[in-house]
Amino acid sequence: QVQLVESGGGLVQTGGSLSLSCAASGGTFSQYSMGWFRQDPGREREFVAAISRTGRTTRYQDSVKGRFTISRNNAVNTVYLQMSSLKPEDTAAYYCAATDRYYVGGQADSYDYWGQGTQVTVSS
Secondary structure (H helix, E strand, C coil): CCEEEECCEEEEECCCCCEEEEEEEECCCCHHHEEEEEECCCCCEEEEEEEEECCCCCCEEEHHCEEEEEEEECCEEEEEEECCCHHHHCCEEEEEEEECCCCCCCCCHHHHHEEECEEEECCC
């Protein structure tokens, strides 16, 4: 069973950048498809980006295309989310998720393992 720990969140001004990391342990990382989701209080968890086991296939929510980049380094068991041109509406807790199935998509219930989240706040 894989454990996931996110880091890199913080406070940033509109137009700024942040890079999130999600470190995995307890499993063979290269066997997991990975995703990033976000959730603001009072709202449903929202898909952000996903990446295949090898990293060759990625998928993004429309609102972050061109601004966010998901990547992974299987040698260090980590998935990343590089965020740029941040907007106040990007403010949320960001969670990484994993599944041992081949899945590059945005359905939260398709992921089996979740981290505790890291807060991103974008000030206007």
